[in-house]
Amino acid sequence: MRATTLVLKYLSRRKGRSVLSSIGLILAIGVIVATFTVARAMEIQIGDEIDKVGANIVVTPRTELIGVPYGNVVLGSTTIPESSIEKVYTIPNRGNLRALSPKLYGNIQYRNSTLLIVGIVPEKETQLKRWWNLAGSWPQNDTSQVVSGSTLASSLRLTVGSAVTIRNEVFTVVGILGETGSVDDYSLFLPLHTAQRLLNLFGKISVIDVGAICKDCPVELISQQIMDAVPNVKATPIRQAVEARVKAVEQMANFSLLLASIILVVGCAGIMNTMLGSVHERMREIGTLMSLGADNIHLWKMFVFQAVILGLVGGVIGILVGLVSAIVAGPLVIRATVSLAELVNINPYYLSIFPISIAASVLSCLVASVYPTWRASKIDPVLALRAV
Amino acid sequence: MIVTNEATKIYEIGGNAVFALNRVNLRIEGNDFVAIMGPSGSGKSTLLYTVGGLLTPTKGDVTVDGISIYDLSPNRRARFRRENVGFAFQTFELIPYLTALENVMIPMYLSGVSSQEQEERARQALNRVGLEGRALHRPTELSGGEQQRVAIARAIVNDCKILLADEPTGNLDRKTGEEIMELLCQLNGEEGLTVVLVTHDPAKATHANRVLQMIDGRIVEDRTIH
Numbered sequence: 001m002r003a004t005t006l007v008l009k010y011l012s013r014r015k016g017r018s019v020l021s022s023i024g025l026i027l028a029i030g031v032i033v034a035t036f037t038v039a040r041a042m043e044i045q046i047g048d049e050i051d052k053v054g055a056n057i058v059v060t061p062r063t064e065l066i067g068v069p070y071g072n073v074v075l076g077s078t079t080i081p082e083s084s085i086e087k088v089y090t091i092p093n094r095g096n097l098r099a100l101s102p103k104l105y106g107n108i109q110y111r112n113s114t115l116l117i118v119g120i121v122p123e124k125e126t127q128l129k130r131w132w133n134l135a136g137s138w139p140q141n142d143t144s145q146v147v148s149g150s151t152l153a154s155s156l157r158l159t160v161g162s163a164v165t166i167r168n169e170v171f172t173v174v175g176i177l178g179e180t181g182s183v184d185d186y187s188l189f190l191p192l193h194t195a196q197r198l199l200n201l202f203g204k205i206s207v208i209d210v211g212a213i214c215k216d217c218p219v220e221l222i223s224q225q226i227m228d229a230v231p232n233v234k235a236t237p238i239r240q241a242v243e244a245r246v247k248a249v250e251q252m253a254n255f256s257l258l259l260a261s262i263i264l265v266v267g268c269a270g271i272m273n274t275m276l277g278s279v280h281e282r283m284r285e286i287g288t289l290m291s292l293g294a295d296n297i298h299l300w301k302m303f304v305f306q307a308v309i310l311g312l313v314g315g316v317i318g319i320l321v322g323l324v325s326a327i328v329a330g331p332l333v334i335r336a337t338v339s340l341a342e343l344v345n346i347n348p349y350y351l352s353i354f355p356i357s358i359a360a361s362v363l364s365c366l367v368a369s370v371y372p373t374w375r376a377s378k379i380d381p382v383l384a385l386r387a388v
Numbered sequence: 389m390i391v392t393n394e395a396t397k398i399y400e401i402g403g404n405a406v407f408a409l410n411r412v413n414l415r416i417e418g419n420d421f422v423a424i425m426g427p428s429g430s431g432k433s434t435l436l437y438t439v440g441g442l443l444t445p446t447k448g449d450v451t452v453d454g455i456s457i458y459d460l461s462p463n464r465r466a467r468f469r470r471e472n473v474g475f476a477f478q479t480f481e482l483i484p485y486l487t488a489l490e491n492v493m494i495p496m497y498l499s500g501v502s503s504q505e506q507e508e509r510a511r512q513a514l515n516r517v518g519l520e521g522r523a524l525h526r527p528t529e530l531s532g533g534e535q536q537r538v539a540i541a542r543a544i545v546n547d548c549k550i551l552l553a554d555e556p557t558g559n560l561d562r563k564t565g566e567e568i569m570e571l572l573c574q575l576n577g578e579e580g581l582t583v584v585l586v587t588h589d590p591a592k593a594t595h596a597n598r599v600l601q602m603i604d605g606r607i608v609e610d611r612t613i614h
Binding site for chain 1: 437440442443462463466467468469470471473475477481483485486490493494495496497498499503506542546
């Protein structure tokens with residue numbers, strides 16, 4: 001016989017009642033786990049969207065002269081050395097850099113008009129622009145293969161296999177880019193080194209598109225680090241709707257945690273009520289134990305252990321409820337499947353929610369048991385036994 | 389030896405002071421068997437629990453083997469009860485969700501005895517009260533007499549010196565009540581326990597060596613009969 005045996009035997013006789021009394025606690029832990037799980041799943045989803053959106057920093061020469069407008073950023077007419085790419089990789093937050101795509105822009109006279117040519121490293125560029133649809137293939141590096149933007153292709157009547165002669169050099173169209181609604185539709189893409197040769201700008205590039213994954217650090221910080229590491233460049237962060245969504249998720253998670261805290265307090269009150277009920281119900285038993293020589297330490301041990309057991313069981317059931325809710329309700333909230341395996345795989349810290357939940361649950365029960373146990377220790381054994 | 393010195397217990401009821409014990413001076417020698425009789429409300433049980441260290445007197449003191457038990461801290465007094473006193477109640481007060489064996493193990497758990505020794509000694513105590521075959525039964529599966537035997541086994545398992553029995557036969561039929569009285573006599577005679585018995589029944593009191601008669605919180609008669 002030990003304190004644990006006494007408590008376990010008592011609780012095993014009152015299984016249903018104990019679980020019912022822990023409903024508030026179970027709900028609170030469930031909300032915490034479900035919120036945390038859904039929020040992490042949303043972060044992964046947003047991370048995927050960042051991948052689709054592409055670059056969020058554009059590195060250009062510092063001297064900004066009137067030049068080619070490209071999206072929100074005005075590009076200077078001067079260039080930066082191609083070696084700047086390696087320097088970007090020396091910044092403190094280099095771990096957040098997902099892809100760097102160097103590009104060289106140039107205008108070339110073609111028949112009666114000006115042609116915008118873009119030298120790219122196809123495998124880098126496509127890493128950032130996953131939404132690009134290409135009919136045909138990408139040009140091989142250092143070849144005379146080109147890809148045409150959709151509007152340009154239709155105005156010049158280019159198809160895959162067409163030949164384009166620029167500065168007396170014959171280029172073969174190997175791919176036509178699907179419509180993007182951007183300046184890309186008017187551009188002719190060719191391998192970077194080919195473009196450098198054509199524009200006579202060996203070892204030069206106009207811009208580096210940087211895709212940085214940074215949920216926890218501001219993109220402005222990475223931009224600053226790039227400017228510190230690479231001389232004579234300007235790194236411009238591009239604000240994206242995705243950042244607003246990250247904030248929205250954070251706000252939702254914070255609100256849910258607030259809600260869970262309130263439920264937790266209510267749950268504590270429930271546990272306290274049950275423990276008080278238990279003290280009242282076991283009045284004669286406590287009186288008997290005192291007559292047999294139980295002191296305050298014995299009573300505290302018993303009730304604290306009871307609180308720990310209720311906390312552990314409530315915590316485990318709460319976690320299961322939370323996980324099931326996240327998996328079932330997650331798709332309705334974020335329109336994406338919540339995969340626990342993926343969550344653990346991408347963010348191993350996710351697992352910390354389980355010990356934290358159990359600790360919160362046990363701690364709540366301990367706090368809730370203080371007053372009832374104090375009451376139990378103050379019981380007059382003779383009155384409890386109704387002996388006189 | 390138990391000595392009460394001017395032990396007084398006053399309850400405030402409806403603004404009036406009611407003397408449950410009124411300056412009781414009593415001396416009970418070791419190995420004595422004392423029966424306390426008297427009408428309801430005469431202070432029999434109050435005296436029993438005061439002697440057992442469970443009910444603090446309003447005035448006066450109680451010493452057991454020279455120790456003034458109400459000068460001890462509550463936790464020290466709990467320890468004193470564990471080591472020296474066993475209680476048997478009219479309603480047995482067994483813990484319903486434990487078996488007979490587990491009920492008898494409780495005082496030893498409170499004293500910090502190892503689980504293995506607890507079981508060994510609890511089985512021996514159940515043998516002493518003639519319940520060897522009922523160790524694994526819950527209280528609801530036992531008769532009244534058997535439940536009282538379990539309660540007595542629980543009271544004596546820690547080798548206490550004093551057994552305080554509050555109407556232990558009050559809920560039992562005559563024959564079973566007699567068996568319990570014989571058990572108390574045996575514990576007093578053969579094992580040397582000091583037994584203090586509260587009873588309404590003069591027939592049960594005849595088993596004692598000494599009978600105290602109480603009225604209104606006072607001992608009005610003190611007879612040695614054996």
